[in-house]
Amino acid sequence: MALGGVHVDREWIGARASVTFTFLVAVLSVATGIANISAAPSGPLVQYVPELVQQTVGFTGALTGFLMLGSAFGLRSGLRSAWVSTIVLLPVTAAQGLLQASVYSYPLVALSAISLPVILLNHGRFTRELDLTATQLAAIVSLVGAQLYGTAGTYALREEFNGVQSLTDAYWYTIVTGSTVGYGDITPASDRASLFAISVLLVNVAAFAVALGVLLTPAIEARLSKALGKMNESQLDLLDDHILVLGYGELTEPILEELDEKTQFLIVTPESERARTLSERGYSVLTGDPSDEEMLEKAKISLARAVVVATNEDAQDALAILTARQLNPEIRIVAAATHRENVNKMKRAGADTVISPTTIGGHLLVESALGGEDSEAIADRILGEDDERNRQR
Template sequence: MASRRVLFGTRVTLVLVTLVAILSFATGVINIGVTEVSGPLATYIPEDIERAAGFTGALTGFLMLGSVFGLRRGLRIAWYSTVFLLPVTAIQGLAQSSIFSTPLIALSLLSLPFVLVNYRRFDRNIDLSTTQLAATAALVGTMVYGTAGTYRLREDFANVETLLDAVYYTIVTASTVGYGDAIPTSQQARLFSISVLVLGVASFTLALGSLLGPAIEARFAQALGTMTERQLELLEDHVIVLGYGDLTEPIIDELDGTTPFVVITPDQDAAAKLNARDIAVLSADPSDEDPLHRASIEDARAVVAATNNDANDALAILTAKSLNADIRVVAGATDRENVEKLRRAGADTVISPMVIGGHLLVESALGDENVETVADQLLESSGGSVPGG
């Protein structure tokens, strides 16, 4: 079951979609300047589409890479865009005569079922701030205003005849490129062009600021150990460690390098130290549902709760079991009387290191010479090493 989940998991899906994006871009670059299409659909393709077939593949490839970025963040809108773009890349592959066309068609058709199967993994909505929404609206509004106005005043412009010409003029003006091939020829057109230029510069600046600002803030937050989303996006068949305490460090040492895992702890200092060691960590309360969803508890292999506070562990276990009743939960009890309480909270296995250690010490004090051997065997069976051995 685990191998099947990995085979059809998000990692494989992202690899396939990324390959489609690269091939789509490659075929687009190779076919730049091609004016005729010799593929099996050549007789059915309109002339305008034939002329555009030389470069649309590169554009689709860029759009697909944007979708891959969105998929890595688990965005639902990226899932929709990928489902839409994969058939487009397949059709473009049929329409093009490049040597990359056949692999592009095959990978596009192969990737689509993987994307569809992993629908529930991409369930995050885009969380845009008021500033970002305003910047997007300003940018779109400027483009609509510039395009509609230029097309309406097309008789007052040189080399502006079609709607595409109006879009082209608006983009080169608002972006301050200004090639000079489409120019205003009347006073009214010049005044309108000035308004497009001012609005375009303002909207582009606002859009860049609203997008780059949160990215810079995210970098600072990651450096402080408060957010490691990129480490969490592709986790599956992993272990979730709830909380951080004296018993957690040996658990991390055992998991590190052998099994993918993520730690959820409200301790900011502990989160920063773990993040500095490149350990996936969420700075949040492990008894809350949101961080457990972000840690993909639905696809986790197991949950481990072993801090110095059995009450907090019990609450975190209850939350974990409510979100995934089938997940295996292992708990470490600090006090012996809390063992049964942790079991009732939902823990499948409860281990009390203090009780075990005390029992071994008592047996050794009473003359049992095999105690040290038993302890060594416990370490060896768990993959540990015997000090000095």
């Protein structure tokens, strides 16, 4: 991609980069906030920022970092609301870094400034609306309701509690009771207050249990999807500038090993057992027919860099090539033909380059047998192994 005449790798400005930058800003914001809580200000702005502001933004910086983590996970799911929150929070993290008036804050300010244009460039990639289920709504309502119940009730009964004088004290008591920390600084002084404290504990524990179940359910579903060799919608939404590997066969294995070291790729295979095995090895897999239009659209063929087709079934490969070419006329398609007579057929189907491994292997063996260059030397040169050996020498 060219920006202002300068070529920029899409991996640095794509949707995945947006998620990565947001996550890094979040971690750095938390770390910087914690570091600046106890560190003495030492930056060039220290004389212009009041000490109270410096201390305050240390705490708020850490809190903003945790909010940014939530935005990063939302971006990973393709949520539009997460994109909006990230755009709002990035200037906040940069401003907090400046107000912290510390040399530790400079990386946070710089990374926030770099991340903002990347997020803005990908506004069209995060379009999924936040669709809360009934369970998720119940979890939110139960959490908020439990906090309101505990805070309002404790404040109303403040005369019957030791140490409650304000709403802040009442909220503090609700939090430490619901979390079962129980510091002991606030205690009930009557039977009615004790009974109310028990109810606060039960209500908060139940609310947290519901929320925990809501949080764990998507994680369990994602784990099951991975075990079954499937990708969820949020993972598919982040595909960009990737290689599509259509089908799997004996010829595909060395291709995967080579791609794994160089770029992002997605395998589309109809065999569920094979998909599960590949997924367990850490590969991105989509279970489905490689020649199905809907499946290739789901695999984001419109955003893919290239297509690789190399199984042992030339007829199926030709059909997959034909479908891929129809869906994306501009994409580069590379294929391997098991039988030499099928090379031209695959090219007519739409492949840009077709290689016949058996033909190449036969040619190398014949050349070696007739006294030409050794076939192993040729193979080593193709694989770059000669260069590696020369470097080792």
